[in-house]
Amino acid sequence: MVEDTIALLIQGRYPDPDTDGFIGVPIRSIVIENSLAGHEADLVKEAGLSGRLAVVSDPNTRTAMGDRVARALSAAGTVVPVELGDHPHPDGDTVSALETQTMGCDALVAVGSGTINDLCKFVAARTDKPYAVFATAPSMNGYTSANAAITVEGHKKSFPASTPTGVFIDLSVFSSAPARMIRSGLGDSCCRSTAQIDWLLSHHLFGTPYRLAPFALLAQDEPGLLGEPDALMRGDLPAMRRLARTLVLSGLGMTICGGSYPASQGEHLISHYIDMMAPNDRPEIFHGEQIAVTTLTMARLQESFLSSERPPRVRPTETRREDLIEHFGHDVGHACWLEFRQKILMSDQVDGLNAGLAEAWNTFVTHCESIAVSSHRLEAVLSAAGAPTGPESIGVDNDFYTAAVQHARELRNRYTFLDLAADAGELDRRISIQR
Numbered sequence: 001m002v003e004d005t006i007a008l009l010i011q012g013r014y015p016d017p018d019t020d021g022f023i024g025v026p027i028r029s030i031v032i033e034n035s036l037a038g039h040e041a042d043l044v045k046e047a048g049l050s051g052r053l054a055v056v057s058d059p060n061t062r063t064a065m066g067d068r069v070a071r072a073l074s075a076a077g078t079v080v081p082v083e084l085g086d087h088p089h090p091d092g093d094t095v096s097a098l099e100t101q102t103m104g105c106d107a108l109v110a111v112g113s114g115t116i117n118d119l120c121k122f123v124a125a126r127t128d129k130p131y132a133v134f135a136t137a138p139s140m141n142g143y144t145s146a147n148a149a150i151t152v153e154g155h156k157k158s159f160p161a162s163t164p165t166g167v168f169i170d171l172s173v174f175s176s177a178p179a180r181m182i183r184s185g186l187g188d189s190c191c192r193s194t195a196q197i198d199w200l201l202s203h204h205l206f207g208t209p210y211r212l213a214p215f216a217l218l219a220q221d222e223p224g225l226l227g228e229p230d231a232l233m234r235g236d237l238p239a240m241r242r243l244a245r246t247l248v249l250s251g252l253g254m255t256i257c258g259g260s261y262p263a264s265q266g267e268h269l270i271s272h273y274i275d276m277m278a279p280n281d282r283p284e285i286f287h288g289e290q291i292a293v294t295t296l297t298m299a300r301l302q303e304s305f306l307s308s309e310r311p312p313r314v315r316p317t318e319t320r321r322e323d324l325i326e327h328f329g330h331d332v333g334h335a336c337w338l339e340f341r342q343k344i345l346m347s348d349q350v351d352g353l354n355a356g357l358a359e360a361w362n363t364f365v366t367h368c369e370s371i372a373v374s375s376h377r378l379e380a381v382l383s384a385a386g387a388p389t390g391p392e393s394i395g396v397d398n399d400f401y402t403a404a405v406q407h408a409r410e411l412r413n414r415y416t417f418l419d420l421a422a423d424a425g426e427l428d429r430r431i432s433i434q435r
Contacts, residue, residue, distance in 0.1 A: 005217055005220065005249065006030050006032075006245070006248065006249070006252075009023060009024060009025045009217075009252060010024070010025060010027060010028070010029070010030060011024070012024025014217075016213055017212045017213055017216050018211050018212050018213055023213060023256055025144070025163070025252050025255055025256065026163050026255070027144060027163055027164060027165065027166070027167065027252075028046070028047050028048055028165045028166060029043065029046050029047045029165070029166040029167070029168075030144070030166070030167045030248060031043060031166075031167070031168050031169065032169040032171065032241060032244050032245065032248070033169070033170065033171065034170075034171050034172060034237055035170055035171070035172050036134075036168055036169075036170040037068070037170070038072075040068070040069050040072035040073060040134070040168075041072045041073055041075060041076040043132075043166060043168050044073060044076075044109065044132055044166065045076065046166070047130075047132045047164075047165040047166025048130060048165050048166075049106075049107040049109065049130055049131075049132055049165065049166070050077060050106065050107070051077065051078070051105075051106030051107065052077075052078045052079075052080055052104060052105045052106050052107075053073055053077060053078065053079050053080065053105065053106070053107055053108075053109050054080045054082050054101070054102040054105040054107070054108045054109065055069055055070045055073065055079055055080070055081055055082065055109045055111060056082045056083075056084065056098070056102070056108055056109065056110050056111065056112070056116055056119070056120055057081075057082070057083055057084070057111040057112055057116065058083065058084045058085065058086065058087070058088055058112060058115075058116060059083065059085075059086055060086075061111050061112035061113070061116060061136045062083055062111070064111075064136045064137075064173060064176070064177070065111050065134055065136050065170070065173055066081075066083075066111040066112075069109065069111050069134050073109065080102070080104070080105050082098070082101045082102060084098070084116065084119075087284065088115050088116065088119065089115070089151070090114075090115050090118045090119055090122075090148070090149060090150050090151060091150065091151045091152070092150070092151075092152050092153075094119060095119060095122060095123060095126075095150065098119055098120075098123050099123050099126065099127060102123065102127070102129075103127075105129070106129065107129055107130045107131060107132070108120045108123065108124050108129060108130075108131035108132075109131065109132050109133070109134065110131060110132070110133040110134070110164075111133075111134045111136060112133075112135075112136050112137075113135060113136055113137040113139045113140060113181065114139055114140040114142060114286075114287055117133050117135075117142055117143055118142060118148040118149055118150065118161070119148075120133065121133075121146075121148050121161040121162050121163070121164065122148040122150055122159060122161045122162075124161070124162040125148075125160065125161045125162040130162070130165050131162060131164055131165070132164050132165050132166035132167070132168070133164045133166070133167055133168070134168045134170070135167065135168065135169045135170075135173075135174070135244075136173055136174075136177065137173075137174065137177035137178070137181040137182075137184075137185070138174045138177065138181065138182055138184075138185035138240065138243050138244055138247060139177070139181040139182075139184040139185050139188070139286055139287070139288055140184065140185060140188050140247065140286075140287050140288055141185075141188050141189065141246075141247040141248075141250035141251045141254075141263060142251055143164070143167050143169075143247065143248060143251050144163065144164070144167055144248050144249075144251030144252045144254075144255060145161075145163070145251040145252075145254040145255055145260065145263075146160065146161055146162070146163045146254065146255045146258075147159060147160060147161055147254065147259065147260055148161035151275075151276075153331060153332070153335075154276060154329075154331070154332050155276065155332050155335050155336070156272045156275050156276055156411075158259075158260055158264075163255055167248065169244050169248070171237050171240050171241055171244065172237075174240050174243075174244060175235035175236075175237060175240050176235075179233060179386070180286055180289065181286060182232065182233060182240075182243070182385075183233070183286075183288070183289065183292070183382075183385050183386060183387040183388075184286035184287060184288030184289050184291075184292075184387075185243055185247055185288055186225075186229065186232065186243065186288070186292070186381070186382070186385050186387060187288035187289055187290075187291045187292030187293075187295070187382065187387050187388070188247070188250075188287065188288035188291050189222075189225060189243065189246045189247065189250065189288075190226075190291070190292060190295050190373070190378050190381065190382065191263065191264075191265075191267045191268070191291055191294075191295040191298075192215065192218055192222065192250070192263070192373075193299065193371065193372050193373040193378075194265065194266065194267050194295050194298040194299050194302060195261075195262060195263050195264060195265040195266075195267065195268075196215055196262065196371055197302050197368050197371065197372060197417070198265030198266050198298070198302075198414075198416040198417055199261050199262060199265055200364070200367065200368065200371075201364075201415065201416065201417060201420060202414070202415040202416070204356075204360060204364050205353060205356065205357070205415065205420075206415065208415075209257075211256070211257055211262070213253065213256055213257075214250070214252075214253025214254070214256060214257055214262035214263070215253070215262065215371070217249040217250075217252060217253050218246060218249055218250060218253070221242045221245045221246050221249070222246065224239075224242045225239075225242045225243055225246050226373070226377070226381050228242075229381050229382075229384040229385035230384055230385075232385060233385050233386065250262075250263050251263075261414075265298070265414060265416045266294075266298045266301075266408070266409070266416035266417055266418045267291055267294040267295045267297070267298045268291065268294070269408035269409060269411055269412060269414065269416065269418065270290075270294040270297060270298070270404050270405055270408040270418075271287065271290040271291055271294050272408065272411055272412075273404040273407060273408040273411060274290055274294075274394070274396060274401075274404050275290075276328075276332070276411075277328075277400075277403075277404070278395070278396060278400070282395040282396065283395045285394045285395055289387065289388045289393075289394055290388075290394050292382050292387045292388050292389065293388050293389060293390060293391060293393065293394050295378060296375055296378060296379055296382070296389060297405060297434065298416075298417065298418075299372075299373070299374070299375035299378055300375045300434050301417050301418070301421060301430055301431075301434075302368070302372070302417050303372075303374070303375055304430050305417065305420065305421070306365050306368050306369065306372075310361075311354075311357040311358050311361035312357065312420060312421075312424040312426065313354050313357070313424060314345055314350050314353055314354060314357070314420065314423040314424050315345070315350055315423060315424070315425065316344075316345050316346060316347045316349075316350055316423075317343075317344035317345045317346075317422075317423055319340070319344070319410065319422075321333075321334070321337045321341070324336050324337045324340065324410055325337070327407060327410075328410075336410050336411055339411065339412050339413045340409075340410045340411075340412075340413065342413040343413050343414075343415050343419065345423055402431055405418070405427070405431050406422075406427060406428065406431065409422060
């Protein structure tokens, strides 16, 4: 009998493929069931939460599950309902407000998905309080990660945050979520391949740390998930379970690695740029919907290099601080420069890097081909689920999207195929080929 990956991680008994040891995670309870109705109070108690509990929701998640959770927990203790406004933003002002609203509470119980979970885990870390989450939609993979995406002065950043003591997923609630949120979770899950290949590139070029463990966690569920987009969108519970497990395990992979590296590379940088720079009147787009589109872009970009017989040749990075300030404005541009300057290629580096690329290119390509999901397969899966696949489907035009791909690498110190293409003088040409 094959033991369950999630159970082994909670018990600290998952065999680490990178070492001879075992892996554990700092989460007491992860429960994924067809229904959790009637068990909410017991689940929170088992996760170690007690005293005054702030149950945090917004109008939509309160209707989906928040009222039910608050009623169940009020029978066992003191509940402080905290309802955020419509479409809350994960920014500094909302963080400060949530800290004030939960000041007298002993723990936080998030009822929601991406934004509410990020806000609660960030506030929990800042105030040294435990938190648990009742997930309301399979829209993203951050439920179990130890980082939160918070926008500070217009610059979207990933900050260290608390991991939940408990993660509770009611598959019937997930299946009742809006179809766009289900597609969003699928989109966020499809980037495993592009993120892994980008991370592997940085490892090969610069020796940055790289681990197999976060990808081994996903290996059992990914084939089934990609093989049944139709069933997923019909609300089939076994298909929804595979998506839920993939999202949970992807988040745990980030926790194990101490950062978002295994699940957030070039495709997420493009998405971050869109979040920061898109017009204010753009329709609301879910994170995973953007990742569906940006993953296809990265998959095609990676394939265009990996299919070449000769390795690319890099040259000194041409982008300078003044370029970033001109494009992003002074404050955001300067903040981006502090990140970007850490990965610029200097003239005394390029000969060694080109020699390394020439020597290891065939081995690197073979490795990437063994872990890749082709852009054609990814597009077919996303299309079958009705997910976005092009810029227009996420509310931006081709010119804006082209700028996003050109400048996304300037946001963070994370070397991806976007950087390789730009440093090889190939990014603009390869973008134009995709259009």
